[in-house]
Amino acid sequence: MLLKITDHIIIDEAYNYLQDDTCGAVNVFLGTVRNHAHGKAVIKLVFEAYEAMALQEIQKIALRAKEQWPLEKIAIIHTVGEKLPGEAVVAVGASSAHRQAVFEATAFIMNELKKSVPIWKHEYYDDESVWVNAHP
């Protein structure tokens, strides 16, 4: 498994890791910075992680995905630091013999990542900034 927290996502790194001659399906999902939220322009996002725990939680999710689907390889890469609109902030990929497993597994991994991995998004608008999800 390729699990990492980094400053910058290199898509080829994920694909090169996932590609396998036994697999007919490689799926790589990229989450990117949207230039708007709640009707406001987003200037940038800044991500912070509790890295040691985040990697552990990411590994738990990857292992759960491996139990549920016949995956050959899994890649989960999340960035930290400042990200501008259009930039990739997270890459989740999987390879398998057939496509259904990788479509389902990557969706599962992304959904679980958003629930439990200790990473925080600080969203900056032109007039203020907020920690996303912090308040009800």
Place this chain on the structure above:
Amino acid sequence: MEILLFGITKEIIGAGKLDIPADAGITDINGLKQWLAGQYPGLSSLRSLAVAVNRCYAKENQLLNSNDEIALIPPVSGG
């Protein structure tokens, strides 16, 4: 007892780490949360506040040891 802080908890508490004096008498997660709520009322406005002990989510009644790595985990928002 040293507590690692992340995200909005750093802003509410005003530091990257928090040192809790031994005479606070905290022995478990419940006690820690009660002490924090008394010292930093802003924490109560959060959607949730979890505590991690040695890099795992802790249960409310989990006991704390002096050499544990303890961190406050405000609502996560990765992805």
